[in-house]
Amino acid sequence: MKERYLRSLRLLSECYHGFEKMSGFDIRKTGLTQAQFDIIATLGNTPGMTFKELGQKTLITKGTLTGVIDRLENRQLVRRITSLEDRRNTIVQLTAAGERMFEEVFDPHVQFCKKPFADYAETDFAALEETLGKLKNRLDATFADITTAAKISKSTL
Numbered sequence: 001m002k003e004r005y006l007r008s009l010r011l012l013s014e015c016y017h018g019f020e021k022m023s024g025f026d027i028r029k030t031g032l033t034q035a036q037f038d039i040i041a042t043l044g045n046t047p048g049m050t051f052k053e054l055g056q057k058t059l060i061t062k063g064t065l066t067g068v069i070d071r072l073e074n075r076q077l078v079r080r081i082t083s084l085e086d087r088r089n090t091i092v093q094l095t096a097a098g099e100r101m102f103e104e105v106f107d108p109h110v111q112f113c114k115k116p117f118a119d120y121a122e123t124d125f126a127a128l129e130e131t132l133g134k135l136k137n138r139l140d141a142t143f144a145d146i147t148t149a150a151k152i153s154k155s156t157l
Contacts, residue, residue, distance in 0.1 A: 012135075019113075026112045030105045035060050035068045037105065040077065040094065044102035048093030050083065077101055 020034075027037045038058045043049065051069075055062050069092055072078040077098035083089035094102060117125075 019116075022116070023109070023113055026109055027105075030101075030109075032101075032105070033068075035064060036072055036077075037109070039068055039072060039092075040098060040102050041106055041109075043078065043092065043094045043098070044106055048081070048091040050089045050091060052089075054092060072098070 024034050027034050030037065032040065035058075038060060039054065042054060042057050049057070051062075051065060054060070054069075055065055058065075060068060069078060069080070073080065075097075076095055078092050079095050081091050081093060083091050120128075
């Protein structure tokens, strides 16, 4: 069982890294970093998002997010505006140039990333989604359990 678990974990990790290499290669051709692309893709076709929303919807850590937004703002691809509903919040939006960038890079990148899946049938996707969904649910539940246990342990100190 242990050996099977380790083989499966290694294969999952190799798939993730392989996809990241392939995707990153394509993104670099756009003149964006992967983090910048992630922001452009997330903001595309939206009225903008707060930093908190961007952090939740992207794979960018909070500490890195401000720097990425700064660089995109310097390139005039995004702008910051104060939220009308809550002046404490800053909304990040694509500029007209950012919208054009989104239109130029998003769909071609999605098509590029589809290549390894070209011969997948619906049943292949269904099986993959079921397996990954089950794993994600177990990871989320385990993380919830360990964070709850850590909070309980910390409160009893």
